[in-house]
Amino acid sequence: MRMGASVMVIRTTITLIAILTGAGVSPSFAEMIRVRSGEHTGFTRIVVDVGAPSGWELGRDGSGYILRVSGLDVTFDATDVFRRITRTRLATLALDATPGVLRFGIGCACHATASADGNGNIIVDIADGPPAAGSPFESQLTPTVSPRQDKKAAEPIRTRSYPATRDRAQDVEKTIDLAPLWRGDNLSGLASRGVPDQVHGKHRQMPDTGRTDVGGSGDAKLHMYTDPSVAEAQERLLLQLSRAAAQGLVEVAPTEPRGASAHVASDDTASAADRRPKVDAHETPEPALHVETSFDRDMPSAAAHPPVSATGAACLPDANFDLAGWGDDRPAAAQIAERRRPLVGEFDHPSTEAVLSLARLYLHLGFGAEAGAVLSAFAVETSDGSTLRDIGAVLDGGVAEAGSALPALTSCDTSAALWAVLALPQLLPGTDIDEAAVLRAFSALPVHLRRLLGPGLSDRFLSVGSEQAARAVRDAVARSPQNTTESLGIIDAQLGLALGDAGAQLEKLEDLALSNGSLSTDALILAIKSRLARGLAVPTGLIESAEALAFELQDAESGEVLQHLHILARGSANDFDGSFDAYRRWISDPPNHFQRDTALKLFAMLAGHDSEPDFLAAYFANRSELYAADPDASLRLTLAERLAASGFTEEVRKLVTVDAARSEQGRRLLARAATVEFDAAAAIDKLAGLRDTASETLRAEALAMAGDHAAAARAYVSAGDAEAAGRELWRAGDFSGAAANPPEPLRAALNALHAAGFGSAGAAGLSAEPVSDSVQELALPGPLARGKALVEQSRAARSAIESMIAATSDAGSR
Numbered sequence: 130m131r132m133g134a135s136v137m138v139i140r141t142t143i144t145l146i147a148i149l150t151g152a153g154v155s156p157s158f159a160e161m162i163r164v165r166s167g168e169h170t171g172f173t174r175i176v177v178d179v180g181a182p183s184g185w186e187l188g189r190d191g192s193g194y195i196l197r198v199s200g201l202d203v204t205f206d207a208t209d210v211f212r213r214i215t216r217t218r219l220a221t222l223a224l225d226a227t228p229g230v231l232r233f234g235i236g237c238a239c240h241a242t243a244s245a246d247g248n249g250n251i252i253v254d255i256a257d258g259p260p261a262a263g264s265p266f267e268s269q270l271t272p273t274v275s276p277r278q279d280k281k282a283a284e285p286i287r288t289r290s291y292p293a294t295r296d297r298a299q300d301v302e303k304t305i306d307l308a309p310l311w312r313g314d315n316l317s318g319l320a321s322r323g324v325p326d327q328v329h330g331k332h333r334q335m336p337d338t339g340r341t342d343v344g345g346s347g348d349a350k351l352h353m354y355t356d357p358s359v360a361e362a363q364e365r366l367l368l369q370l371s372r373a374a375a376q377g378l379v380e381v382a383p384t385e386p387r388g389a390s391a392h393v394a395s396d397d398t399a400s401a402a403d404r405r406p407k408v409d410a411h412e413t414p415e416p417a418l419h420v421e422t423s424f425d426r427d428m429p430s431a432a433a434h435p436p437v438s439a440t441g442a443a444c445l446p447d448a449n450f451d452l453a454g455w456g457d458d459r460p461a462a463a464q465i466a467e468r469r470r471p472l473v474g475e476f477d478h479p480s481t482e483a484v485l486s487l488a489r490l491y492l493h494l495g496f497g498a499e500a501g502a503v504l505s506a507f508a509v510e511t512s513d514g515s516t517l518r519d520i521g522a523v524l525d526g527g528v529a530e531a532g533s534a535l536p537a538l539t540s541c542d543t544s545a546a547l548w549a550v551l552a553l554p555q556l557l558p559g560t561d562i563d564e565a566a567v568l569r570a571f572s573a574l575p576v577h578l579r580r581l582l583g584p585g586l587s588d589r590f591l592s593v594g595s596e597q598a599a600r601a602v603r604d605a606v607a608r609s610p611q612n613t614t615e616s617l618g619i620i621d622a623q624l625g626l627a628l629g630d631a632g633a634q635l636e637k638l639e640d641l642a643l644s645n646g647s648l649s650t651d652a653l654i655l656a657i658k659s660r661l662a663r664g665l666a667v668p669t670g671l672i673e674s675a676e677a678l679a680f681e682l683q684d685a686e687s688g689e690v691l692q693h694l695h696i697l698a699r700g701s702a703n704d705f706d707g708s709f710d711a712y713r714r715w716i717s718d719p720p721n722h723f724q725r726d727t728a729l730k731l732f733a734m735l736a737g738h739d740s741e742p743d744f745l746a747a748y749f750a751n752r753s754e755l756y757a758a759d760p761d762a763s764l765r766l767t768l769a770e771r772l773a774a775s776g777f778t779e780e781v782r783k784l785v786t787v788d789a790a791r792s793e794q795g796r797r798l799l800a801r802a803a804t805v806e807f808d809a810a811a812a813i814d815k816l817a818g819l820r821d822t823a824s825e826t827l828r829a830e831a832l833a834m835a836g837d838h839a840a841a842a843r844a845y846v847s848a849g850d851a852e853a854a855g856r857e858l859w860r861a862g863d864f865s866g867a868a869a870n871p872p873e874p875l876r877a878a879l880n881a882l883h884a885a886g887f888g889s890a891g892a893a894g895l896s897a898e899p900v901s902d903s904v905q906e907l908a909l910p911g912p913l914a915r916g917k918a919l920v921e922q923s924r925a926a927r928s929a930i931e932s933m934i935a936a937t938s939d940a941g942s943r
Contacts, residue, residue, distance in 0.1 A: 162198075164207040164222070164231070166214045168441045172256035173218040175210070177231070179203075179249050187243040187253065188270025194233040194241045195225075195270045196253060203229045213441040218255045242266055436542055439561040442534060444541035449516050450548055453575050456493030464490055472507070479507045488517050495581055497521030498685075523551045524581065527686040539563070544570035551586060556593045564590075564598045572605045579606050584619040584651055591627045599624060615641060615648040619655060626659055635659060642671060650678060650687060657694040660701065667698035676711070693727045700734045705747040712754065720757060728758040736767045744771060752780075762789040769798050778802035793819060800827050809835040822848050833857060842866070 165176040177196070179185075184199040207222050220236030233241060233255070240260035243253045260267050436444040456464055468487040473479050484507045491500035500521040504514050519529040529535045529552035538549040540561040547570035550562060571579065571586060583606040590599040603620040618641050625634035638659065641652035653674055660667050675695035682688035692715050699708040708731055716724045732755050738744045748755075748768070755768075769784040781802045789795040796815045803812035804827065812831035816824050829844035842857035851870040859867035 161206050162203050164205050164210055166210045166219075166441075168214045172254045173214050175219065175222075175233075175253040175255070177205070177251040177253070179251055183249060185243070185245070185251050186270055187241065187266045188268050189266070190232060190270060193221075193235050194253075194266070196231040196233065196243070196251065197227075197270065198229040198251070205231060207231075212437050215440070218257070240264065240267070438538050439540040440537055442537045444538055444543050445516065445535075445545040447544045447570075449513065450520070450544035450570065452489075452493050452520075452578060453573055455489035456575075461494050481507075481509055481511065484509050485511075485513055485517065488514070488521075492517060492520050492524065493575065495524055495578055497524035497527075519552055520548060522686075523548060524578075525686055526585075526690070528552055528554050542566045544573070547571055547586075550589055551582065553589075556589045558593050560593065562593075562595075564595065568598065568601050568605070571602060572608075580616040580648070583616050584623065584648070584655070587620045587623050588655070591623055596624070596627060599627070615644075615646050615652070619648060619652055622652075623655070631659075631663060635665075639668065639671060642674060650682075650691075653678065654687075654690060654694060657698050661694075661697055664701075666701045666703075669702070672698045672702065689723060693723065696727055697730055697734065700731050703738065703743070705731075705735055705738070705743070705751075709747070709751045709754065725758040728754050729760055729764060732758075732760065732768065733764055736764070736771055741775065745775060745777075748772075762787075762792060762795070765789045766792065766794050766798065769795075773798050773801050773805075776805055778805050793821070793824075797824055797827060800824075800831070804831055804834065807834065820847070826850065829853065829857070833860075839863070 162180075163178045165178065167174045167176075177198070179198060186195075186197045186199070188195055205224055207224065210219075210222055216236055218235065218237050218239050219233060221232075221234030223232040223234065224230075225232055233253070235241070235255065237257070238259070239255050239257055241253055241255050242260075242264065243251060243266060245251055438444055465487070468483065468490050471480055471483040472487065484503060488500040488503050488509075491497075491503065498521065501518050504518060515530075515533065516535065519533050519535045522529060533552065535545070535549050535552045538545040539553075540546065540563050541549070542563050543566060546563045546566040550556065550567055553560075556562070567586075571582070574582070583602055587599040587602045590596075590602065599620070603617065603624065606616045606620065618637060622634040622638045622641075625631075625637075635656065638652050638656035642649055642656045644652075646652075653671065657667055657671055657675060660671075672695060675691050675698060679688055679691035679695050682691060692711075696708050696711050696715070699705075699711065712724075712728060712731065716728075720728070732748075735744060735747055738747075748771075760768075765784045765786075766789050769781045769789075772784070773781045781798055785795045785798050790799065796819060800812040800815040803809075803815065809831040813828060813835070816828045816831070819828075825844050825848035829841045829848060829850075832838075832841035832844055838857040838861035842854040842861065842863075845851075845854035845857060855867050855870040858870075
């Protein structure tokens with residue numbers, strides 16, 4: 130956030146430089162041309178106010194552009210350019226050493242075009258995207274040096290020594306080319322351009338305290354002294370002025386000095402030099418020094434430089450928000466009667482100013498709806514009336530009207546910043562806010578308005594992490610001599626909640642909400658919002674209070690907020706039947722945006738409900754409200770996950786459409802629905818290209834369903850499920866692969882078969898034939914012994930096979 134600051138702005142004429150440098154100045158003035166700017170959708174516009182048709186060129190210069198105005202000896206005043214635009218497209222605007230040349234630094238993938246209007250002004254648009262094919266403004270353009278500049282560069286600095294006298298040390302007159310200053314160049318190079326040694330402190334003669342007369346011709350000359358300390362100060366001033374000029378803090382205004390007699394040529398065809406004011410050499414002009422702070426800048430006298438917001442919008446002055454001055458301490462009835470009398474004048478024509486005055490009084494008293502009503506009744510459609518309507522909406526707990534310019538003024542250094550912050554539905558992180566201006570305007574409000582607006586303003590600051598500003602709001606409320614217990618209680622609770630102390634602060638808010646005080650409604654809203662944000666159930670007492678107040682205030686903006694919170698509060702307590710019944714009684718046909726938002730939040734709350742029967746019952750009983758509210762893809766997918774787990778495949782397909790169907794989660798849900806319906810081909814099609822674990826598992830199930838057990842085994846391997854892969858290999862008849870990674874029941878059966886003498890259960894494979902030398906391995910003498918061994922081996926093999934059949938049967942059922 131940008132903090133308000135008092136920035137010293139120095140505007141000076143050539144005479145100031147003469148005084149500071151001790152130099153006689155006789156520069157040749159170039160015509161000053163103003164450069165204006167504006168931000169638009171898709172492009173940034175720069176207007177060069179030439180004011181008369183002239184030759185010009187726009188072309189490339191490396192990664193930027195050059196604008197060259199020919200035929201005029203001009204320089205540019207670009208001091209206000211970046212007050213109205215950001216640096217997104219136009220990164221830099223540099224004044225070239227060559228008169229009449231501007232350099233544009235581009236900060237994005239943009240291109241520039243130029244044209245001239247009917248008055249000859251040059252319009253440069255910096256637009257997003259690449260230039261058009263064959264654009265004439267993309268050719269390289271090299272600026273040239275004007276003859277005037279060549280002449281000035283070759284012109285030496287003139288010095289003239291005066292003979293020393295008994296009363297005066299040697300004085301030196303010098304003329305310095307100050308053109309770099311009003312072009313924004315650095316003046317530190319003056320020392321290398323022939324400035325006499327006396328300027329740099331090398332002349333050691335000490336002057337007396339006298340002053341030389343203005344001598345010579347009509348040019349005013351000021352002779353400097355050669356005291357080393359004075360020379361050193363001059364050198365430092367030159368360096369600091371050069372830096373200030375480069376930063377735009379020092380401006381040279383080639384205008385008539387105050388107090389001088391100006392004689393301006395009246396002929397419209399006169400040259401720029403002839404049109405310049407003529408100063409009478411015998412008159413002593415006032416010092417051409419003007420110092421201005423940010424406070425002075427915002428006063429009406431600074432109308433030439435009106436303040437703007439960070440987005441370039443014109444900031445409204447403090448006078449438009451002087452609620453403290455729009456009323457007094459007399460009884461409200463007396464003030465209202467006084468201002469109602471002049472509402473209608475002669476011939477029953479309403480007085481616009483009287484209507485505005487009455488509306489301002491209502492706002493001073495905190496009556497936002499009444500102010501809006503009187504403006505509407507008399508059809509006042511002025512800019513002042515629009516601002517007053519926005520203030521009234523804020524006082525009634527609402528936000529600015531659609532299309533209002535007020536919310537864009539949060540960064541203004543005027544009272545507009547306070548009302549802009551309050552007029553927004555919510556503050557987003559990164560919003561450019563002049564906190565100092567907001568707090569200054571809030572502290573200037575009448576006490577009753579501070580109490581009314583303090584909790585909301587504190588809450589907005591806390592929403593963007595500005596705890597210090599929220600505490601400042603609390604302190605401004607606490608300074609009130611009147612009873613502010615409720616306001617402070619709400620703000621303290623807000624601060625406590627922001628710092629993580631939820632338990633105690635929620636109890637404090639609930640006590641305030643049930644206290645029936647003047648701010649109990651605000652406390653109730655904050656208490657329910659805080660519980661819902663933390664996923665906590667709202668107590669029955671707060672639910673009943675919200676329901677009663679919602680009915681009582683149904684025609685006010687706060688009534689709609691309370692109805693919204695009452696419905697969600699019932700949902701937090703698992704009373705979904707009551708929530709949906711209240712919703713149906715409240716909504717219009719069709720539901721408005723706020724009502725649709727309530728329905729979507731209620732269904733999102735339902736999707737997280739633990740009880741499956743309750744979820745299914747509430748969903749199918751109220752799904753028409755869901756479709757009427759047009760849920761986004763995220764909510765559709767969340768509900769479809771719950772329904773797919775219960776096997777409601779048809780409802781899943783109704784929910785997973787358009788954007789949801791194109792997402793990876795949506796494709797998996799549709800594939801799951803297809804497998805439930807034994808449509809293996811559709812499931813495999815939906816999973817094409819998906820390689821995550823869940824998709825591979827679904828693909829394996831679909832492939833197994835289609836009878837391609839080998840491919841299903843490969844999909845299970847990709848999913849990391851080795852046992853399932855072994856089961857599918859067994860089904861495919863790949864005993865060797867099945868033996869490598871079998872499920873545990875199958876592994877036990879294979880080991881039993883191996884123990885019976887039928888092959889190896891290892892990775893080498895499993896043979897269906899008994900080993901040929903098993904009889905020799907028994908090493909039993911005689912036919913009877915060998916026959917007995919074969920019988921035992923047969924029994925073991927039969928038992929192992931039965932175990933294997935049981936194991937594979939169990940595995941297949943899973």
